[in-house]
Amino acid sequence: MSSTIKHRPTLTDIAERVGVTKMTVSRYLRDSNSVAPATRKKIAAVIDDIGYVPSRAPDILSNRSSKAIGILIPSLSNQVFASLIQGVESITKPAGYQTLMTHYGYSPEEEEKKIISLLSYHVDGLILTESIHTKRALKMLASANIPVVETIDLPERPIDMAVGLDHRAAAYELISRMIQNGRRHIVYFAARLDRRTQLRCEGYRQAMTENGLAVHVLSTQEHSSFTQGRLLMTQALVQYPELDGVFCTNDDLAIGAMMLCQEVGVEIPMQVAIAGCNALDIGKAISPTLASIETPREAMGRAAATLLLARLSGEVIKDPIQDVGYSIFAGKSLG
Amino acid sequence: MSSTIKHRPTLTDIAERVGVTKMTVSRYLRDSNSVAPATRKKIAAVIDDIGYVPSRAPDILSNRSSKAIGILIPSLSNQVFASLIQGVESITKPAGYQTLMTHYGYSPEEEEKKIISLLSYHVDGLILTESIHTKRALKMLASANIPVVETIDLPERPIDMAVGLDHRAAAYELISRMIQNGRRHIVYFAARLDRRTQLRCEGYRQAMTENGLAVHVLSTQEHSSFTQGRLLMTQALVQYPELDGVFCTNDDLAIGAMMLCQEVGVEIPMQVAIAGCNALDIGKAISPTLASIETPREAMGRAAATLLLARLSGEVIKDPIQDVGYSIFAGKSLG
DNA sequence: TTGTAAGCGTTATCAA
DNA sequence: TTGATAACGCTTACAA
Numbered sequence: 001m002s003s004t005i006k007h008r009p010t011l012t013d014i015a016e017r018v019g020v021t022k023m024t025v026s027r028y029l030r031d032s033n034s035v036a037p038a039t040r041k042k043i044a045a046v047i048d049d050i051g052y053v054p055s056r057a058p059d060i061l062s063n064r065s066s067k068a069i070g071i072l073i074p075s076l077s078n079q080v081f082a083s084l085i086q087g088v089e090s091i092t093k094p095a096g097y098q099t100l101m102t103h104y105g106y107s108p109e110e111e112e113k114k115i116i117s118l119l120s121y122h123v124d125g126l127i128l129t130e131s132i133h134t135k136r137a138l139k140m141l142a143s144a145n146i147p148v149v150e151t152i153d154l155p156e157r158p159i160d161m162a163v164g165l166d167h168r169a170a171a172y173e174l175i176s177r178m179i180q181n182g183r184r185h186i187v188y189f190a191a192r193l194d195r196r197t198q199l200r201c202e203g204y205r206q207a208m209t210e211n212g213l214a215v216h217v218l219s220t221q222e223h224s225s226f227t228q229g230r231l232l233m234t235q236a237l238v239q240y241p242e243l244d245g246v247f248c249t250n251d252d253l254a255i256g257a258m259m260l261c262q263e264v265g266v267e268i269p270m271q272v273a274i275a276g277c278n279a280l281d282i283g284k285a286i287s288p289t290l291a292s293i294e295t296p297r298e299a300m301g302r303a304a305a306t307l308l309l310a311r312l313s314g315e316v317i318k319d320p321i322q323d324v325g326y327s328i329f330a331g332k333s334l335g
Numbered sequence: 336m337s338s339t340i341k342h343r344p345t346l347t348d349i350a351e352r353v354g355v356t357k358m359t360v361s362r363y364l365r366d367s368n369s370v371a372p373a374t375r376k377k378i379a380a381v382i383d384d385i386g387y388v389p390s391r392a393p394d395i396l397s398n399r400s401s402k403a404i405g406i407l408i409p410s411l412s413n414q415v416f417a418s419l420i421q422g423v424e425s426i427t428k429p430a431g432y433q434t435l436m437t438h439y440g441y442s443p444e445e446e447e448k449k450i451i452s453l454l455s456y457h458v459d460g461l462i463l464t465e466s467i468h469t470k471r472a473l474k475m476l477a478s479a480n481i482p483v484v485e486t487i488d489l490p491e492r493p494i495d496m497a498v499g500l501d502h503r504a505a506a507y508e509l510i511s512r513m514i515q516n517g518r519r520h521i522v523y524f525a526a527r528l529d530r531r532t533q534l535r536c537e538g539y540r541q542a543m544t545e546n547g548l549a550v551h552v553l554s555t556q557e558h559s560s561f562t563q564g565r566l567l568m569t570q571a572l573v574q575y576p577e578l579d580g581v582f583c584t585n586d587d588l589a590i591g592a593m594m595l596c597q598e599v600g601v602e603i604p605m606q607v608a609i610a611g612c613n614a615l616d617i618g619k620a621i622s623p624t625l626a627s628i629e630t631p632r633e634a635m636g637r638a639a640a641t642l643l644l645a646r647l648s649g650e651v652i653k654d655p656i657q658d659v660g661y662s663i664f665a666g667k668s669l670g
Numbered sequence: 671t672t673g674t675a676a677g678c679g680t681t682a683t684c685a686a
Numbered sequence: 687t688t689g690a691t692a693a694c695g696c697t698t699a700c701a702a
Contacts, residue, residue: 006480007480008454008457008478008479008480009478010678010679010680011679011680012679020688020689021688021689021690022679022680023680023681023688023689023690024687024688024689026679026680026681027681027687027688030681034687035687035688036687036688039687039688050478051474051475051477051478051479052478053451053454053455053475053478053479054455054679054680055395055396055455055457055678055679055680056392056455056456056457057391057392057393057395057396057456057457057678057679057680058392058396058678058679058680058681058694059679059680059681059694060390060391060392060694060695061390061392061393061396061678061679061680061693061694061695061696062680062681062682062693062694063680063681063694064342064343064694076411076416076417076420076421077414077417077418079412081411082411082412083412085411086411098452099437100435101436101437102434102436116388117433119388120388120389120390120391121391121456122343122390122391122392139386140386140388142386143343143344143385143386143387143388144343144386144388145341145342145343225616225620226616226617226619226620226621227616227619227620229620230620255617255620256620259620259621259622262597262622263622281560281561281562282561282590282617284561284562285560285561285562285564285565285590285591285594285595286561286594287594287597287598345694345695345696346695346696347695355672355673356672356673356674357695357696358672358673358674358696358697359671359672359673361695361696361697362671362672362697365697369671370671370672371671371672374671374672389695389696390694390695390696392678392694392695392696393678393694393695393696393697394678394695394696394697395678395679396677396678396679396680396694396695396696397677397678397695397696397697397698398678398696398697
C-alpha cells in the first residue's frame with residue numbers, strides 16, 4: 001500500500017492517516033517515547049509507507065538556526081579545494097552540521113551572489129576561500145551577523161576569523177633555495193590572477209631582486225591546466241634561452257611544463273629546475289618528482305570548521321587568526 | 336549610519352524604519368514602480384544601509400517552488416563531475432535556477448542522506464550521477480514527486496529521465512581496437528568499484544573472450560590516483576611478463592601507469608599500449624598522448640538540465656532517455 | 671498607493 | 687498522552 005498523496009507529504013498528511021494531530025507526529029519524530037506505544041506503532045507504519053522528508057523551511061523560519069554552514073570555493077576543477085572541503089566536513093559532519101557548497105569561478109561579483117544565496121538559506125556560518133570581496137558582500141555579511149572564516153590566504157584585514165598561510169613567504173623561500181642551488185634565470189609562470197598567484201609573484205620577485213637577478217613573469221589569462229603549462233614552457237624556451245629555472249603558481253602548470261621539456265629533450269633538473277605549488281599527488285607520481293610548496297589544505301579545512309563551530313557554540317575565540325604554515329617538498333625536479 | 340539591529344534584517348525591520356508596512360516594502364522589492372516615489376526613495380535608502388537578504392524560507396513554504404535544483408556527485412576530486420556541473424549550470428543559471436551541489440563519496444547510503452537533505456530544501460528537481468540507489472532513497476524520491484534525471488550511466492531501470500552513454504560498449508570498442516592492433520595480453524586496471532568501472536570491465540571481458548584471449552583484472556580498493564596507477568602497473572609488470580596492453584578505468588590510473596613505464600624504461604606504445612577513460616586534459620599534454628574514451632560530460636550536463644527544466648515548465652518529454660554516445664580518442668599511447 | 675489577513679510546515683508553549 | 691494556538695518571513699488576494 002503506497003501513498004495516495006500527490007504533493008510532498010507533510011506532518012499533517014501523516015497525522016490524518018493515523019488519526020492524531022500533527023503535533024503528536026512531531027513529538028514522535030523528536031522522541032518516539034513521548035507518544036503512547038500504540039500511537040507510536042501506527043505513526044511508524046505510516047511514515048515508513050509515505051516517504052516523509054521533513055522540511056527545513058519552518059525550522060529556518062522560527063529557530064533561526066539552520067544547522068547548515070556554507071562553503072564558497074573559487075573552482076570545482078582545482079584539487080586544492082576538494083581537500084579543504086574534506087577537512088571541513090570531517091569536523092562539521094560529526095557535529096551535525098550540513099554543508100552547502102558553491103563555487104564562483106574566481107569572480108568577486110559571482111562570489112557576492114553566492115554569498116547572498118547562502119545567506120538566503122540562513123546558513124549559521126560561512127567559510128570563504130578568498131580574501132577579496134565586494135563592498136556589498138561585506139555589508140551583507142556584516143548584517144547577517146554570522147561567524148565567517150576566511151581561509152587559504154591570511155587576509156590583510158580579516159572579516160572575522162581566518163586560517164591560512166603566507167604564500168608570499170613560501171614562494172620567497174622556494175625561490176631563494178633555487179638561487180642557492182645556482183639557478184640564475186628563473187621565470188615565474190602565472191595563470192588567472194587570483195590573490196595567491198599575486199602573492200607568490202611578490203615572493204618570487206623579492207627573492208630575485210635581493211639576489212640581483214632579473215624578474216621574468218609569463219602569464220596566461222586562461223585557467224591553469226597541463227596544456228597551459230606546456231604553452232608557457234614553449235614560450236619560455238624561446239623567449240629566455242638562458243632559462244635554468246621555472247616556478248609555477250601551481251602544479252598543473254608545472255607538470256605541463258615538465259612534460260613539454262621531456263618531449264623536446266630539455267633535461268630536468270640538469271638544464272632547467274622546475275617547481276610548483278600545492279604538492280598534488282601527480283607531482284609525486286611523475287619522474288623526476290616535482291618540487292612544490294606543501295600547503296596543509298585538509299588541516300586548514302579542519303581548523304576553519306573548528307573555529308566556526310566554536311563560535312557557534314558561544315565559545316570565546318582567543319586565536320581568531322591562525323597561520324598553519326607550509327613546507328617545501330624538495331622534489332627531484334629541483335636538482 | 337549603520338544598522339542597529341542585531342538579528343538578520345527582515346522586511347519588517349525595513350518597514351519600521353521607513354514608516355510603512357512590510358507589504359509596501361515587499362512590493363518595492365518586486366517592482367519599485369509600484370510604490371509612491373517618495374516611499375520608493377526612503378525604502379531604497381534604508382535597504383542600501385541595512386544589508387537586507389531576503390529569506391528563501393517563506394517562498395519555499397508557500398510557493399512550493401524553490402527555484403533550486405539539486406546535483407549529486409560521487410566525488411569532488413574527479414574532474415569528470417566538474418565539467419558535468421559546468422554543463423548543468425550553463426542551462427540552469429540563465430533560467431534563474433540555483434544549484435545545490437553535494438557529494439556522497441560513492442556510497443549509496445551517503446547518497447540517500449544527501450538526497451534527503453536536498454529534498455528537505457524543497458529542490459524543484461534533482462540530477463543524479465549514479466544509477467544505483469537505496470530503497471529508501473527511491474521511496475523518498477517517489478513521494479517528493481519532482482523530476483529526476485540520472486546521468487553519466489544509462490540505468491537499466493531509470494527512476495524518471497536519464498542522459499548517459501553505454502560505458503560497456505565504449506570499453507568493448509576500445510579493447511577490440513587494441514586487439515586488432517595486435518595486442519594479446521591486455522590487463523584491466525580498476526579502482527573503487529562503482530557501476531561504471533564494472534560496466535567497462537564487462538566490455539573489456541567480452542572483447543577479450545570473443546577473441547579467445549585471457550582476462551586479467553587488477554584492482555585496488557583505494558580511490559583512483561596517479562600513484563595508484565603506478566602501483567598497479569608495477570604489479571602488472573611483475574605478474575604478467577607478456578603484458579602488451581593496459582586499459583584503465585580512468586585517466587588518472589593510466590597516466591600513473593605511463594609514468595611508471597617511462598621511469599623503468601618500458602616503452603609506450605612499442606612494448607605496452609595504454610588507454611584510459613574520460614580523455615582529461617592531462618592525457619593530451621603528456622607524451623605520447625593518452626588514448627582514451629571521450630565522454631561528452633558538459634553536453635550531458637546541458638542535456639540533463641534541459642530535460643529537467645522542460646519538465647518543470649510542464650512540457651511533455653518525448654525522449655526521456657537520451658544516449659549521448661562517446662568517441663575514442665586515438666592517442667599515441669595506443670600505437 | 672498602501673494596508674490587512676491568511677497561509678505555507680513545523681515546534682514551543684500552554685491547556686486539557 | 688494528546689491537542690490547540692501562535693509564531694517564524696514573505697506573498698497572494700482582497701480591502702480601503
